[in-house]
Amino acid sequence: MASEISVDVAIIGAGGGGYPAAFFLDKSGFQVLMIDPIGNLGGNCLAEGCVPSKAVREASLVRAQAKKYSFFGLSGSVPSVDWKAILTYKDNVQTTRYTLHREEINNSSIKFYKGIGKIVDERKIEMITDNDHFYVFFKYLIIATGSCPKYLSIPGSHLAVSSHDLFKLSASVPFPSNPIIIGGGYIGIELASMLENLGAKPVILEFTDNLVSGLDRELSLFLAHRLKTRVQIEFGAKVECIKKEKEKFEVNYLKNNQHYSIESDLVIMAVGRECVSPEGIEKLGYATAKPLPVTNTLQLFDFPHIYAPGDVNGKSMLFHSAVLQSRVAAHNIAAGGQPLSRMDWKSVPYAVFTEPEIAGVGLTEEEALHLYGHNIEVVKYDYAVDSRAEILGETEGFIKLIFDGENKRLLGAHIAGIEASQLIAPLALAVRQRLDAEALAHVAFPHPMISEGINKAARTFSP
Numbered sequence: 001m002a003s004e005i006s007v008d009v010a011i012i013g014a015g016g017g018g019y020p021a022a023f024f025l026d027k028s029g030f031q032v033l034m035i036d037p038i039g040n041l042g043g044n045c046l047a048e049g050c051v052p053s054k055a056v057r058e059a060s061l062v063r064a065q066a067k068k069y070s071f072f073g074l075s076g077s078v079p080s081v082d083w084k085a086i087l088t089y090k091d092n093v094q095t096t097r098y099t100l101h102r103e104e105i106n107n108s109s110i111k112f113y114k115g116i117g118k119i120v121d122e123r124k125i126e127m128i129t130d131n132d133h134f135y136v137f138f139k140y141l142i143i144a145t146g147s148c149p150k151y152l153s154i155p156g157s158h159l160a161v162s163s164h165d166l167f168k169l170s171a172s173v174p175f176p177s178n179p180i181i182i183g184g185g186y187i188g189i190e191l192a193s194m195l196e197n198l199g200a201k202p203v204i205l206e207f208t209d210n211l212v213s214g215l216d217r218e219l220s221l222f223l224a225h226r227l228k229t230r231v232q233i234e235f236g237a238k239v240e241c242i243k244k245e246k247e248k249f250e251v252n253y254l255k256n257n258q259h260y261s262i263e264s265d266l267v268i269m270a271v272g273r274e275c276v277s278p279e280g281i282e283k284l285g286y287a288t289a290k291p292l293p294v295t296n297t298l299q300l301f302d303f304p305h306i307y308a309p310g311d312v313n314g315k316s317m318l319f320h321s322a323v324l325q326s327r328v329a330a331h332n333i334a335a336g337g338q339p340l341s342r343m344d345w346k347s348v349p350y351a352v353f354t355e356p357e358i359a360g361v362g363l364t365e366e367e368a369l370h371l372y373g374h375n376i377e378v379v380k381y382d383y384a385v386d387s388r389a390e391i392l393g394e395t396e397g398f399i400k401l402i403f404d405g406e407n408k409r410l411l412g413a414h415i416a417g418i419e420a421s422q423l424i425a426p427l428a429l430a431v432r433q434r435l436d437a438e439a440l441a442h443v444a445f446p447h448p449m450i451s452e453g454i455n456k457a458a459r460t461f462s463p
């Protein structure tokens with residue numbers, strides 16, 4: 001008969017949604033048990049997501065710099081690409097991070113298992129490891145099982161690869177010279193940008209007329225305008241099927257009521273991610289592969305002792321968001337299930353790592369107009385007047401700040417252009433802390449860096 005144990009907190013999934021809560025609660029004196037089939041921390045982000053994709057991107061950025069040699073008064077040739085070596089460098093980054101995470105687990109009192117967790121009922125899970133299975137009773141459960149790539153249900157869908165195939169450890173997908181990327185969201189455009197920098201000629205087939213849904217309209221237009229100079233983008237493209245003949249792929253799509261067919265050496269599926277719930281979730285009345293419905297305290301509506309932070313709730317599929325959600329859940333568990341901490345979803349920033357980058361936080365201009373009428377103030381700082389942008393030869397871009405017209409509190413910030421992903425951090429803090437223009441004006445950000453533009457934009461109201 002399978003053994004049984006009892007813990008204070010059981011955690012299914014050790015990604016960004018799972019492990020921050022595990023460490024917080026462990027340090028707070030709770031008995032914590034965590035299980036994940038990867039057998040280490042980091043989830044999708046480290047296995048096939050943020051970290052490996054940004055490692056490959058970094059290699060692509062170094063190569064792209066060579067295109068600007070003459071601008072800086074340098075000469076030399078553009079480096080040739082050794083794709084296998086780039087993948088080895090990526091693997092090394094992942095392996096080093098796994099080693100560090102292993103030490104963190106070993107230095108804690110968390111009972112960590114490699115395996116999968118299944119829901120038995122609202123007070124019990126089953127744990128299945130390579131050579132054992134047992135039952136765990138818990139006071140609190142955290143379900144942080146994340147998400148996985150979505151595939152279109154069209155003929156030949158299985159012929160496409162996903163970001164997981166490209167970025168997992170020891171990935172062996174050959175370098176594509178003319179990849180077709182289905183989907184112009186985060187993954188599609190980041191991939192297109194990095195592969196183009198490495199010498200490929202990607203084509204993006206996007207169903208809607210926008211790249212990355214939900215952006216401030218100006219950012220969306222900027223992104224499309226800049227990417228189109230390097231990547232072929234087909235908007236309004238409805239992919240109908242994928243075929244393979246010998247080593248060539250053919251993708252058929254419909255656009256403006258006309259059928260098109262294009263060939264490529266690789267098809268990449270990037271049409272979104274699907275929530276992953278543990279087996280047995282239906283016993284709690286939830287459907288599989290659907291977002292788990294949570295409150296702002298990360299509790300399941302029907303089971304307040306069960307928390308579901310991270311991609312699994314589908315609200316904000318970003319690593320730093322998963323980490324914050326995990327901490328919110330942990331704080332509430334530590335408070336005996338009281339709603340001590342809540343997610344402020346709007347103050348979670350996003351960054352898209354294309355060239356150039358875009359990033360944003362808070363309300364878009366369209367949302368602010370909708371909520372505040374015309375009682376908003378929009379201030380823009382243009383990269384064309386910035387010294388660092390000039391030094392870098394990257395003068396196309398802007399920082400856009402949206403303030404409440406009454407009290408000049410920052411409602412939203414949207415950045416298009418180089419270094420946007422770094423610049424958004426202080427603005428996320430400002431949105432979260434409800435800071436006003438005065439606060440952003442009366443702090444000195446370093447010179448000559450683009451962050452000065454934040455000071456300058458805010459000084460419009462505080463000369």
Ligand SMILES: Cc1cc2nc3c(=O)[nH]c(=O)nc-3n(C[C@H](O)[C@H](O)[C@H](O)COP(=O)(O)OP(=O)(O)OC[C@H]3O[C@@H](n4cnc5c(N)ncnc54)[C@H](O)[C@@H]3O)c2cc1C
Pocket residue numbers: 012013014015016017018035036037038042043044045046048049050051053054115116117118144145146147163167187276277278279309310311312316317318319320321322353
């Ligand atoms: C290509 C790519 C690039 C990305 N880049 C970025 C980026 O630059 N910045 C950013 O913020 N976000 C990025 N993301 C998104 C980010 O990876 C996710 O938002 C984040 O990993 C979510 O964390 P999570 O813990 O909720 O889920 P996951 O990371 O998916 O972790 C869930 C864990 O649960 C485990 N699990 C699943 N089922 C079970 C079970 N039954 N029992 C036990 N364990 C289970 C899984 O093995 C996994 O380890 C990227 C994603 C992709 C795919």
Ligand SMILES: NC(=O)c1ccc[n+]([C@@H]2O[C@H](COP(=O)([O-])OP(=O)(O)OC[C@H]3O[C@@H](n4cnc5c(N)ncnc54)[C@H](O)[C@@H]3O)[C@@H](O)[C@H]2O)c1
Pocket residue numbers: 152182183184185186187188190205206207208210211212213237238239270271272273316317318319350351352353
């Ligand atoms: N920089 C980052 O933070 C980062 C990077 C990568 C991924 N992520 C996360 O991972 C998630 C998944 O990324 P993603 O790019 O797969 O999803 P996504 O939701 O960002 O984009 C999917 C795109 O595919 C399009 N699409 C859907 N069906 C289509 C069809 N039939 N034909 C053509 N296009 C179609 C959608 O219109 C959308 O633009 C993101 O939403 C994001 O949360 C974040």
